[in-house]
Amino acid sequence: MNPELRSSLDKSKAQSKEIKSFLQKNRKNKQLDSWFHQGHQEVFQTLDCLDCANCCKTTSPIFRDADIRRIAKHLRMKEAAFVEQYLRLDEDHDFVLQHSPCSFLGHDNHCSIYEHRPLACREYPHTNRKNMHQILKITEQNAQICPAVAKIIDRLMT
Numbered sequence: 001m002n003p004e005l006r007s008s009l010d011k012s013k014a015q016s017k018e019i020k021s022f023l024q025k026n027r028k029n030k031q032l033d034s035w036f037h038q039g040h041q042e043v044f045q046t047l048d049c050l051d052c053a054n055c056c057k058t059t060s061p062i063f064r065d066a067d068i069r070r071i072a073k074h075l076r077m078k079e080a081a082f083v084e085q086y087l088r089l090d091e092d093h094d095f096v097l098q099h100s101p102c103s104f105l106g107h108d109n110h111c112s113i114y115e116h117r118p119l120a121c122r123e124y125p126h127t128n129r130k131n132m133h134q135i136l137k138i139t140e141q142n143a144q145i146c147p148a149v150a151k152i153i154d155r156l157m158t
Contacts, residue, residue, distance in 0.1 A: 001052050005147040009054070012143045012150035015157075019143055022157050023136045032132045037140075039152035040127040046102055047148050053109035060097035061120030063087055068095065074116040125149045 001009075012019065028030055062069075072082035085105055086094045097103065104112045111117055124144045125133055142149040 001054060001147075004056075005047075005052050008147040008150040008154070009144060011154065016140075016144065018157070019153055020140055022153070023140055026156075027133050027136060033130060034126050035156055036129075036152060040148075041156050042155070043148045043151045047151070049148075050109045052139045052147055053105060054147070055124055055142075056109070056111070056121075057101040057104040058145055060100060060102070061118045061124070063095040063097075063118050063120075067118040067120075071113055071116050071118070074113060127152055 005078065026035075029035075067083060068079050068087075069084075069121065072079045077085075083095065086098060088098045090096045102111075104117075106112060111121075123129070125142050125148055126138060127149060132139065139149060139153075143153050144150070
């Protein structure tokens, strides 16, 4: 990860209490969605996820049944074999990766199943969703994983 992106994450980690307070304070603000959507557009005009891939290196998406079917078919595997080889049930009884980094992440940060990736990967980092007030806890956590989220929140707080 380049130094600028690392710096954004470090700043976000150092300000975790302030970020939590800011998000809680603005939870009911009717402008919350538009703030995040505008920040999402601005940040992703200059940031390329391939420069980072920290989400793929440190966390796991949830794999829905449809994701498992689609990916197993793409890999020409039986669904049960795919689950056994790559996934485990977490404490919430969701299928997640057995380990990090993601088995499908290449050394160049490209995803070998990109066109077939789970919905959670397609939607990450969730900063352009409707009803942001419903996912502020996840957004707070993502600010320490994803430099884009860290930058968006930093812009909102300044």
